[in-house]
Amino acid sequence: MEGILDDSYFMKKALQEAEVAYGLGEIPVGAVIVVQGRIIARAHNLTERLHDVTAHAEMQAITAAANFLGGKYLHRCTLYVTLEPCQMCAGALYWSQIPRIVYGAHDPQRGFAAMGAQMHPKTEIIGGVLEHEAATLMKQFFIEKRNLN
Amino acid sequence: MEGILDDSYFMKKALQEAEVAYGLGEIPVGAVIVVQGRIIARAHNLTERLHDVTAHAEMQAITAAANFLGGKYLHRCTLYVTLEPCQMCAGALYWSQIPRIVYGAHDPQRGFAAMGAQMHPKTEIIGGVLEHEAATLMKQFFIEKRNLN
Numbered sequence: 114m115e116g117i118l119d120d121s122y123f124m125k126k127a128l129q130e131a132e133v134a135y136g137l138g139e140i141p142v143g144a145v146i147v148v149q150g151r152i153i154a155r156a157h158n159l160t161e162r163l164h165d166v167t168a169h170a171e172m173q174a175i176t177a178a179a180n181f182l183g184g185k186y187l188h189r190c191t192l193y194v195t196l197e198p199c200q201m202c203a204g205a206l207y208w209s210q211i212p213r214i215v216y217g218a219h220d221p222q223r224g225f226a227a228m229g230a231q232m233h234p235k236t237e238i239i240g241g242v243l244e245h246e247a248a249t250l251m252k253q254f255f256i257e258k259r260n261l262n
Numbered sequence: 263m264e265g266i267l268d269d270s271y272f273m274k275k276a277l278q279e280a281e282v283a284y285g286l287g288e289i290p291v292g293a294v295i296v297v298q299g300r301i302i303a304r305a306h307n308l309t310e311r312l313h314d315v316t317a318h319a320e321m322q323a324i325t326a327a328a329n330f331l332g333g334k335y336l337h338r339c340t341l342y343v344t345l346e347p348c349q350m351c352a353g354a355l356y357w358s359q360i361p362r363i364v365y366g367a368h369d370p371q372r373g374f375a376a377m378g379a380q381m382h383p384k385t386e387i388i389g390g391v392l393e394h395e396a397a398t399l400m401k402q403f404f405i406e407k408r409n410l411n
Contacts (some may be wrong), residue, residue: 164334165325166357167316176314185313200379201357204350208315229378230349 120193120215123147124243127193127217130157130170131250137162141250144170144194146178146187153190154178170194171202175209187211195247197240199223200230207233215239217247269342269364272296273392276342276366279306279319280399286311290399293319293343295327295336302339303327319343320351324358336360344396346389348372349379356382364388366396 123145130143134157146154156173160166171194179185191213198206198216203225206214210233219240221227232238272294279292283306295303305322309315320343328334340362347355347365352374355363359382368389370376381387 160334160357164328164332166328166334167321167325167354172316176316179313179315183313185309185315199353199357201350201353204348204353204377204379205316208309208348208350228353228380230353230380231377 119150120239120242123152123191123193124195124215124217124247126152126155127170127195128243128246128250130155131195131247134158134170135250135254141254142170142194142196144174144192146174147191147193148178148182148189153181167201169199169202171198172205175205175211179209185209191215193242195243196220196251197224197226200225200228203230203232206236207231211236213237213239215242217241217243218251219244268299269388269391272301272340272342273344273364273366273396275301275304276319276344277392277395277399279304280344280396283307283319284399284403290403291319291343291345293323293341295323295339295341297327297331297339302330316350318348318351320347321354324354328358334358340364342391344392345369345400346373346375349374349377352379352381355385356380360385362386362388364391366391367393367400 126145127143131141135141139158142158145152154174154177156170158170159168187209193215195217197220275294276292280290284290288307291307303323303326305319307319308317336358342364344366346369
């Protein structure tokens, strides 16, 4: 478990990933997975570049972390992600049995809570960490995109 | 759209994929994606072999089909899958905007319906096609697995 003091530290790392996505013209969402204070996976949204709806930051981070650990369960890990996971990512996180998820901005339209998807009953979920930074990045992205079109 | 007469034909192809998974010691679920009567993606569950909870048959088929089509939306496609999709796969299918999903066996525990996940409102969903065959394969797998342990 990462302590409360550390959550904003790791969320900043996830925000750096979101900024990489932004630079690529992708909806700016980033994620890191941490075990015992160590980042074992970093990823950012690549759905446009890969033409793949499954290429959300969380999905790639789950695959990378499992590969690093050599097993499909992410026991003892924490996921930091800049946006509330969607139902696809919630489903993957459910299967991974990850014990802790920390997210930044809420997604009242397509977030797992609004969509009715379920997280694993043993998963602790903390939302709103560096929410302003994550939400501002998203807003900037969509304003810029609108102005370009 | 594939006609009703063709659904069992394509489900048999998905069942062949499930049998490949069975032979690898994976929970036997298979999927194919079809556009205009042509199979453009085939996949089977590989979660154990890849140590990856995201490696469900549907997820791999979605990625493969999008790669084939050169775009992330699976408009005009039908997914055939031997087991009712879970909430992760339902979430991915939602994002893909696939217009038609045909599945075999129901999954009253972890299927998208039981878990409360949402399919895209424009997606037609047909369950129970070759259900007996798909369910029998699953039952056989779990009986065999129990006997081995």
